[in-house]
Amino acid sequence: MLFLFNDRVLRLTGNADFVINSGIPATAVARYTLADSILATQTAVMEVPNLAVESPLKAAALAWLIASRSDANAVLFIAPPKCRKPQEVGFRLATVALTTLGSLMALQEAGKLNSGIINNSVWQSFAA
Template sequence: MLFLFNDRVLMLTGNVDVVINAGIPAAAVARYTLNDSILAVQTAIMDMPNLATEAPQKAAALAWLIASRSDANAILFIAPPKCRRPQEVGFRLATVSLTTLGSLKAQQDAGRLTSGIINTSVWQSAAA
């Protein structure tokens, strides 16, 4: 499954084991709600703003949590300067067509994916 995490298109494979292998305990995963999953991503972004690039396996695990608890296949999490609490990390969720995600992935693989392309293809469309 393709999933847009901030500025990276990730290929999500596997199941709950992906999350457990990323260090999230199985007991926690079993009881996580969508709100818990969002807070987990906010916490991770607060610690590592470029998570999708710097720790793609952890980003994929967190994306799997969001995807398994919602219809979203695109997320945007932004930590403001001097962020003090995970809840201060702003976020958006969206459901994007597979065609759009495939196009973004192809552009990423070719080294041509930019934040402008992502904004136009996903976030401006989601706001309309």
């Protein structure tokens, strides 16, 4: 499954074991709601704003949690400067066509993916 996490397209493979192996407790995998999964991602992004680049395994695990509890296959989490609480990290969820994610992945693999392309392909279409 392809999943857009901020400015990176991740390939999510595996199941709950993958999430547990990334360091997320089994109790979280079993009990987290979508709101819990979002808060966990906000917390992670507050600590590491460029999570998808600096810790892609953790980003993929959090993306899997969100995907398994919603129809979303794209997220945008932005921590404001001097963020003090996870709830201050803004977020958006979206469901994007697989063809769009595939195109973004191809651009990423070619080293041509940038935030402008992502904004035009994903987030601007949801702003209207």
